[in-house]
Amino acid sequence: MAVLISTSRAMGHYRLRLLAATKRLTGGDCLGAAADLHLAAMTIPATYAAIITAAGRGTRAGEGLPKQWRGLAGQSVLARSIAAFSGFPRIVVTLAPEDMARGLAELAGPVVLVAGGATRSDSVRAALESLEGSGVTHVLIHDGARPLVSPRVIDGVVAALAAGAPAAAPALPVTDALWRAADGRVTGTASREGLFRAQTPQGFALDAILAAHRAHPEGAADDVELAIRAGLPVTVTAGDEDNLKLTWPEDFARAERILGDAMDIRLGNGFDVHAFTTGDHVWLCGVKIPHDKALLGHSDADVGMHALTDAIYGALAQGDIGRHFPPSDPQWKGAESHIFLRHAAMLARQMGYEISNADVTLICERPKVGPHAGAMALRLSEIVGVEPDRVSVKATTSERLGFTGREEGIAAIATVTLVKG
Numbered sequence: 098m099a100v101l102i103s104t105s106r107a108m109g110h111y112r113l114r115l116l117a118a119t120k121r122l123t124g125g126d127c128l129g130a131a132a133d134l135h136l137a138a139m140t141i142p143a144t145y146a147a148i149i150t151a152a153g154r155g156t157r158a159g160e161g162l163p164k165q166w167r168g169l170a171g172q173s174v175l176a177r178s179i180a181a182f183s184g185f186p187r188i189v190v191t192l193a194p195e196d197m198a199r200g201l202a203e204l205a206g207p208v209v210l211v212a213g214g215a216t217r218s219d220s221v222r223a224a225l226e227s228l229e230g231s232g233v234t235h236v237l238i239h240d241g242a243r244p245l246v247s248p249r250v251i252d253g254v255v256a257a258l259a260a261g262a263p264a265a266a267p268a269l270p271v272t273d274a275l276w277r278a279a280d281g282r283v284t285g286t287a288s289r290e291g292l293f294r295a296q297t298p299q300g301f302a303l304d305a306i307l308a309a310h311r312a313h314p315e316g317a318a319d320d321v322e323l324a325i326r327a328g329l330p331v332t333v334t335a336g337d338e339d340n341l342k343l344t345w346p347e348d349f350a351r352a353e354r355i356l357g358d359a360m361d362i363r364l365g366n367g368f369d370v371h372a373f374t375t376g377d378h379v380w381l382c383g384v385k386i387p388h389d390k391a392l393l394g395h396s397d398a399d400v401g402m403h404a405l406t407d408a409i410y411g412a413l414a415q416g417d418i419g420r421h422f423p424p425s426d427p428q429w430k431g432a433e434s435h436i437f438l439r440h441a442a443m444l445a446r447q448m449g450y451e452i453s454n455a456d457v458t459l460i461c462e463r464p465k466v467g468p469h470a471g472a473m474a475l476r477l478s479e480i481v482g483v484e485p486d487r488v489s490v491k492a493t494t495s496e497r498l499g500f501t502g503r504e505e506g507i508a509a510i511a512t513v514t515l516v517k518g
């Protein structure tokens with residue numbers, strides 16, 4: 098299925114600013130010497146198209162939105178990847194069927210959306226097939242999860258194709274020593290001679306790469322691998338250390354650093370109170386403590402967890418628990434409060450922040466918190482996904498003064514630090 102957003106676009110002028118060093122790669126071997134391509138300026142031919150793959154689920158990147166939809170210095174990852182190819186006359190984006198509505202709403206510009214498949218190869222094949230018979234002669238296939246691709250890297254691939262290569266792709270030579278290891282121990286070494294780290298965009302003559310995909314429906318990690326299986330010679334062009342693929346949660350922080358974002362530190366505070374009612378236990382910071390009363394609330398009334406949740410929302414300037422989980426909504430009646438805290442922590446990550454530390458103070462005469470404080474800090478650290486030594490839970494009485502002193506309820510205050518960059 099192809100969803101056409103728009104067909105009108107001005108033909109972009111695309112300047113080659115580099116002297117691209119190229120090498121020819123066949124069947125994994127690097128052959129031939131570097132050849133400088135001296136190209137002063139060039140327009141992307143009207144028969145070239147870019148395919149941006151974005152139908153994956155980003156499972157390795159952690160909880161939250163699939164990585165291509167997350168924000169990176171104020172713009173979504175996918176929007177950045179697409180923008181890098183804005184000089185191309187035609188851009189096809191593969192999306193998971195369930196992401197189509199988001200794609201239509203969020204992706205600006207003249208892009209065609211194509212439903213991807215179960216694997217990257219399936220998605221690419223669907224995009225290639227959508228271009229069959231369209232007059233497109235060459236495609237550059239790029240991971241939507243590589244938003245920092247530079248014009249220099251794209252130029253290198255285009256230049257190699259324009260010079261007649263049927264296939265070309267950027268890569269970086271392996272510079273570190275290579276080891277084998279098992280169970281945390283080095284068991285041997287391997288030669289790095291002739292090894293390269295593959296990047297995208299990978300460029301091809303459309304007919305050749307479509308035939309390679311059809312001949313190898315079993316798929317592969319990337320399109321160069323399929324091209325090689327089909328016997329196509331592949332030219333290696335200059336890769337770039339900054340052209341990282343966002344794969345793991347920490348890759349986002351690295352990408353933000355590369356984008357030059359200054360470090361952003363945010364503090365948030367939260368305060369909550371719950372009244373006592375009849376019962377035989379209370380939930381405090383995720384730990385069930387036997388008591389001669391219970392805390393009254395719409396949810397499980399975990400006052401400490403609520404204060405911490407609000408501290409995170411506060412640091413993000415994203416309101417409070419009530420905004421995200423309205424007490425008027427019956428589905429949150431009796432809800433376990435870790436649902437709220439997890440949501441706040443996930444929102445922080447989606448907005449590019451790490452939780453640096455959190456500090457919760459419970460204010461009550463009874464139950465005695467001290468014996469449980471360690472378990473509480475551990476539970477909170479598990480829920481927000483930080484090391485236990487970054488979370489503190491402590492308690493104080495109010496010297497028998499006020500509502501906490503009269504044992505009418507428990508209050509909690511929390512402070513959190515969020516760091517981006």
Ligand SMILES: Nc1ccn([C@@H]2O[C@H](COP(=O)(O)OP(=O)(O)OP(=O)(O)O)[C@@H](O)[C@H]2O)c(=O)n1
Pocket residue numbers: 150151152153154155156157158165191213214215216217218220221240241242243342343344
């Ligand atoms: N069925 C798929 C799987 C992946 N991709 C895209 O291919 C690129 C590279 O794949 P990868 O980093 O493996 O992405 P995911 O499959 O999303 O990640 P993970 O394996 O962690 O789930 C990503 O832009 C991804 O969206 C795709 O279009 N269709």
Ligand SMILES: C[C@](O)(CO)[C@H](O)COP(=O)(O)O
Pocket residue numbers: 240294295296297318319320342344
């Ligand atoms: C295509 C690719 O980005 C080349 O490096 C890579 O093979 C795809 O990602 P994965 O992490 O191997 O799934």
